[in-house]
Amino acid sequence: MQTESTAGNLPDTAQRVADLLSELGHDKPVVMLPETGKTSAEAAAGLGCSIAEIAKSIVFRRLSDDAAVMVVASGVNRVDEKKVAAVVGPLGKADAKFVKQRIGYVIGGVCPIGHVEKTVMLIDEDLLKLESVWAAAGHPHAVFNLTPRQLVSMTGATVADVALRDA
Template identity: 60%
Template sequence: MCGAELSSLPDGVQRVARLLQDQGHPHLPVMLDDAARTAQQAADALGIAVGQIAKSIVFRRRADDAAVLVVTSGDRRVDERKVEALVGPTGRADASFVKARTGYSIGGVAPIGHLQAPVTLIDRELFRFDEIWAAAGHPHGVFRLRPQDLERLTGAPVADVAQEPGA
């Protein structure tokens, strides 16, 4: 992607694309025809298993008002007790908090390129897959990566933060 191609993308996707380029990541964002605000919508649009979607869930840490980003597999739910055991008490983050801290709207929160660096946790369930897809800063934008790439790009620890299937 060259500068002209980047400038035609939404701002959030441009930010993600530049970061990926700077890190030498081999896959730049792609724009889907339809919005992929949910993991299921993204998986359907890409023709992949919903578990291959790296969904970004943002919480608000009570002690210091920090954003806590949990990146988990699209077929799993975050276990808030497990997250709190690692980072302290949290609460749900509303849309305005998410936008102010990350620079992205809910439904397009990328795991990288946040306005303010969040506390980030990567769910180990993503490592079931060789290839995953994450939001690229816009509800229509996604990018391909491996779980190991996510770990490298974010510098975040891998943790057990998902509910048990069927819980």
């Protein structure tokens, strides 16, 4: 049920992502979903893919320096804050204002690229088991498709085990 968009038809933040993707030589368009993609389940339903294929972006605040820390995780995984903290240092919550100021996108449309400030990035190792994933493109209705390796390359993120596993 997705609809592809061409240049000029996108909301400003999604157009910024589309322009950045073009600059990076990415050949897939930003897609506008008719319904919101704020949750992994909503995005997967709109795209006709599995929830695992949604690359959700979760933002934390690192306590030592107030830096934004983004974890891009598989839509089926809950992020284990203790595992993330073991890699980047103690974490705090990032509210909507912090995310908008430091990352540049509103919650529900947080894109893994094009941040307004340098962001500490981690990518869920489980995403690398998939052929392709869908990530938010700067707007709650906008997404784009890429391979997990492209995601790692575009973000320069560290791949890590960040998923909360059942004991």
